[in-house]
Amino acid sequence: MDDLAVSDINLDLDAISISGGGQELENAIKFLTKVDMDLACSSEKLLNLHFLLMHLLALNDELDPRAVDNGYFKEDFLEKALRYDLLIGILDSEVREVDIFLATLPAEIDDADHEISSCRHFQEVYTLMDEKLHKCQESLKQSQEQALEVKRHIANFQKDFAAVESEKSEKDKVLDLSDKNQLFNLSFRSRTKELPRYVSRMLEKSLAKELALEKKLLESRQNEEDLKRKLHYTEQVALHMEEAAEVVWGRFLEAENASEILMGISKELVGKYQVIQFNLNSSVQREAELISKIENVVEQLKAKDIIVQELESVNADYVTKCSEVVNLKDKVKVLEEQLKETRFHLKEANTSWEASQHQINEMEHLIETLKEGIEAAESRVDAVEGKVTELTDSNLELTEELNFLKGSVNSKTEKVSVLEKQLRELELQLQHARASSEASQEQQNMLYSAIWDMETLIEDLKSKVSKAEGKTDSVEEQCIELSEANFELKKEVSLLRAKLRHLEMSLDDANSSKVAIADEVNLRTKIMMDTVMQLAFERERIQKQLYFLTKDDTMLVGKLKKVSEESFNSISRNKDFDEREPPL
Template sequence: MKNADQQRHILRMLEKSLARELDLEKKISELNQNEEQLKLKLHHTEQVAFRMEEAAEVVWGRFLEAENSAEVLMGISKEMLGRFQIVQFNLNGSLQRESELKSKLGDFIEQLKAKDMVLQKLESTKNSEVLTMKEKVKSLEEQLKESEIRLQNANACFQTSQEQLNEMDNFIESLKESLYGAESRAESAEEKVTQLTDTNLELSEEINFLKGNNDSNTKKVGILENQLRDLEIQLQQAKVSSEASQEQQSMLYSAIWDMETLIEDLKSKVSKAESKTESVEEQCIVLSEDNFELKNKQSFMRDKIKILESSLNRANIEKAASAKEVNHRTKLMMEMVMQLATQRELIQKQVYSLTSENKLLVEKLQYSGKSSSATMYNAGDTDDKELLINPTNNLAGATVKTSEDAVSLMKSVQAGTHLNICRIYTRGLAYPEFVKKVIAMMMILLILIMSYTITGLTFQVLLA
């Protein structure tokens, strides 16, 4: 029984554990499904966030573009306001510019006069420079002649010194030959002295030997003594001659030394003369080069003077032509201003006449409308409406005609003035810069006056 109960209990425990395991497996599968769903949701949310970021970037870019366009429009509006203010300022300052242009014309004329004075001063300075250059050339030519004379003198001194050197060389060679002869004589005398000393010794030995002999040899001894005395005399003479030859040799050596010192002095003088001649030759070369350069400069200055004279003549011709052209342009500008003034007066008169005619037509139409309304009062509502519409249409047509006439007149005037301005500008392209500037300023002034008149007339027409 106990075993059966235990087995049942174990089976129940196993069933419970199996149920728990099944529940755990279900929970694990549910958790896995939840995890996959969460991953999908995260992926979707990431995609949505990415798309939202892209949309936000696009919206931000559009917002920035809108801000930039707003800033650009604000800048354009500010520029338009600034341009409008500048146009008003230019309209107010047109008269001042006209006076400034007149003053500038006077200044240009004064500048032309100042340029004439400067050109005259340049001519005077160039003439003075040419004279100074001629004086310098003359002084350099004189220096060149003096240097040539010095060079000739140096060459003559060099030739004389060379002749003296040749003479001294010949004299030294003769002294050397005499010295060689004296030396040979002294050597022969010394040889004789040695021979005599040897013979003297031999004779003294013989005398001593003979003294020991008999008296029979006394005669021989006397003879030998006489010979010995003669030999001693000859020896003394040889000594004297050797001393004399030594004295002559010492004299020759001293003379040779003196000659060598003289030769060295002459060589130093010759080297100095050669250096002087070289320096003089270099000075001559430098002077010749300077002379050549000065001649080139002189020719260049002459060519430059000719070019400046031709340029001065051209400048004078161009100045006269530009002055004539400026006068002609000023006359044309004044004529254009007068024409514009007359055309403005005519346009104002025509506008005034058109406005008066317009008023008369309006009054006539009103009067005719009143009379027609009085006579046709009983004709019905439709007829009254037609009659009321017709006078307004006629009035509008009249005003449109008057405005169209005024606009056509203004367009014709504007086209004529533009043609005249274009002709003046095309003619003025071939003139100097200051003339071009004057023409451009006058053209701007005319265009401003025209725009001012046209705007005023259109405003009057629109008011009418």
Template sequence: MEDPITDIDIEGPDPDKKDIDEVKDKETLELESCMEVLTKLDLDLAYSSEKLVNLHGLSMHLSAQENELEARAMGNNYTSTEFVEKTLVFDLLSGVLESEVRELDSFMVSLQAEIVDAHQKISSCRHLTEPYTMMEEKLHDSEESLKQTQHRISEVKIQSTKLQRTVLAFAHDNWKGNIDESMSNTNGQSNLQIAGQRHILKMLEKSLARELDLEKKLAESRRSEEELRVKLHYTEQVAFHMEETAQVVWGRFLEADNSSVVLKGISHELLGRLQLVQFNLNGTVQRESELKSKYQDCLQELEEKNAVLEKLKSSTAENSAYEAELSALREKVQVLEEKLKESELKLKNANVINHSSQIKLREMENIVESLKESIDVADTRAESAELKVAELNGTNVELTEELNFLKGSVTNTEKKVGVLEKQLREAEIQLQHAKASSEASQEQQNMLYSAIWDMETLIEDLKSKVTKAENKTETSEEHCIILSETNEELTKEISTLRDRIEYLEASLVQAKNAKFESANEINVRTKFMMDMVLQLATERERIQNQLNVLTKENKTFADNFGYTVKNVYNEEEDDHDDKELSSFKTNLSNSSCAKSSLEAVNDSIGKSLEAEEEESLCEDGESDAVSVDDSDGTVSKLQDSRAASARCLNFKYFLVAIFVSLVSVSAMYLINHKPFLFH
């Protein structure tokens, strides 16, 4: 027997899944474009802040150079070539500073326009709650940093304008110094002494500036330490949350895997049950075919037995054997009825099993839909995990940028040494304390280096955790792919099961139609048999009426015949008359045979009476002999006619009785089982 599952085509992919995938692709493209805009803004802001730091360092250098030039101007060193070179360099650097500040200002305006465009792009991703809030926070931070840079640019602008003013003032002082050149030669010796003292003061100022720079570096390093600790704490919290979410996602993936295994087991059970149902249905169909064949065999046997009965009509022993066979056939018919009842009960049970299997299939479809929803939730959480991993990567990049910024600030602090030269004149007494503080600062610097090393190790640990999280997300994606494949297999199995159930329903409908057709045929046959029974009943009544008429005619004939015949065949009539009358009363007869026999008897009796009247006139003895002879002839004729009519009537009555009994038995059987067939 072939399995119908192999003959069923497998359905194609669901178009709803394609739409969902297209929507997800669009969302990912929008997120990628928004993230690219945000990263570009962050890079531009970092570039502008770095350039601003460099410009600030240049302005500090120019302010220190301004102080130096002022000191030389106070010393009336206008004519020296070094002073002229320094003034020219100062003028050029101030011009460069002004041009760079203008360029930065225009760049800030373009950045502000880019932030407005980024706001418009991010507003299209409002349906994504978590990424939208994250991008909004980043934009807000970038706006604040842009405001801060603009404020710092305004400060640098003010400082550049001051430097331009000093450039103009130095040009005027240089013109004035050329006028007073003659007077400066007289005061040369005094200036040499002042220059030596000034050199000593500069050395002291440099040492004090170094100490102050070290203190500032310590303070900045402490601040950076605190900031790094806060950022590390934040990153640890983010990593902890990431691990928790990864564990939750992993647990849900395991639940989905277990549920898929359970669904596979249920589907296998349903397949087994469906196969059992199909096997039972095939068995019932075969049994029905066997019962039909047996029923046809019984009909053929009935026909054969009818033929045998027609051949064995003359013997009563064969009639009794036929009755025994009829009882056996009745028992067989009862057995067949019981088998038909059992087959219908089995069909009802099969219908109930099919209904339960359909209910279970609906439950399977609901479970598969819930699995699809859980897989979609897991996909969204995996995407959020990837976004959080990207945030961790961004924080790592920011930490590296801050380390670079600290290194740049160290170089910038070295440039700020010239600003503190004026304060070194008052720090001669504090040199010893400065040495001690310098030693302490060196120790603190060593501590800072060790702290930075620890921070680097922590960053490496965080990177390893991030890689682990990425590996977990990859494994979760693989599990999602496996679950999607299992869901596709389950959908294919469900489609095959549905096709198989439709096939079973079609076979059940065909069986029901066959039953209804057989029931209609049986009803038609029962109607035909009932009509035959009614016709036989009417024929029987007619024959009984004819028998009554014949009995009356026989009585009148016996009364008219007189005593002449009585004396001749009295002895023989005593033996045969009772049997003939009982056969006339109990059996059915043919009217034509009875009438012909009675007419022959009347003719013979009339002729004998006429002969007796003619011969009675001649001789009394001869008349007696003739009357005796005639009576013997008439008696013999009457006996022959009665024997022939009795034989004909007995044969026909026997056939009619057998046919009526068969018709009554079949009619009672069909009438008793008629509601069962129409049920």
């Protein structure tokens, strides 16, 4: 049971040493291991006391008055009774010691709880130690219950032993009373038989009484001597039993001292085991630190690889930007050519504008002449219209006259014919006037259409001139923008060239650092592999030491069991020797 407790403690210590450290944590671990070891010792002692209790139960069955058949004065019974009483006393004293020891454990558990509560910031360790403390409290309750059960059995044993002794004394008293009653009955019967012959046999009776009294006196003396011999024998037996008990007690003390020595050796072995376990944990922790360092170095290499990739991507971007710069240069050249073409077109547009301006001036001169002709035509049209009105008036007059003359048709036919001729002539003149007015109107319309066409042409030329001016302005703005963009692109190209140089230098540095880091990583991996091999060798050596320590522990436990068996065998041999020894 101690081995199990120690293994549990070692497991908990391993878990704790991996998770974290600190003075508070070490104190809590010390308190917890002390409580666990004390509980393991108390449980082991209670287990041994249970074995002694089973032995006492067997002796109690042997000391049953019904099984002895009135053999209360037998030597075997007295020896068993003395041994029974002695073992009850030993068991009672041991149980009291265990009870006192268990009474001190709650204070230790409270101290351990106080120390564990100060380690709440270690969450995993705190949960492990709290569970272990609850297990210790439960085992303490079980140990206290076992101690109470042993106490109850001891009380029952003491009651049974007291009852056996009282029954023995009562039976002794009953035997004495029965002897006296038998003597009284015999004397009474003899007296009743000899009453009729009382007178004749008075002397014989007195003689018989004297003889009987003498016999009784002799018998009583013999009984007294027998009782004295028996008392002397019992005293000698008691002395022998005390001597045997002293011998047994000495052997028991020797066995207990040997068990304590073996317990100290086992504790030393456990301490060595814990030291070895601590060294193993420290080596495992160092191995974990080396692994973490390797992981950090690998992460640094990955980060540097990422930086190299970024540099390559930046270099690719630079190449793309260089190609874009070349494309922009081509575009600038194309735009310069377009600018030259636009300037040439602008010159052509200026020349065409000057020619169109000359044409416009000529057209304005023509328009002015046309306006003068239109005014003259309008004056002519006005004159023709006046003539037409005059002719219409004269026509009306002539029609009136014709109507007037028609009344005198027969009388004035000649006048009618003359008037008809005049009317036809007037109609012809009117048609000529209308045709001339229509021709002048058409001419006027043609002039208006020509003026309109000239105005639209002038507006088109003006719009073309404005468009050409807008194009020249936009081309000038584009030239300014292109010159600015060209200047900015030249700046960017210079910056990109500087960046490219810097990136090339950083790439060279990164490659050199990468090579150095690779060499360092190879060196560290070699060192780590050597340390791992050393750790594996140390682990095998520690496992072998643990195996040998466990083997030594099992051998010590076997030796302790053999010593206890030899002590019990020596006790039994002493009992057999005492039984075989003849009474004095």
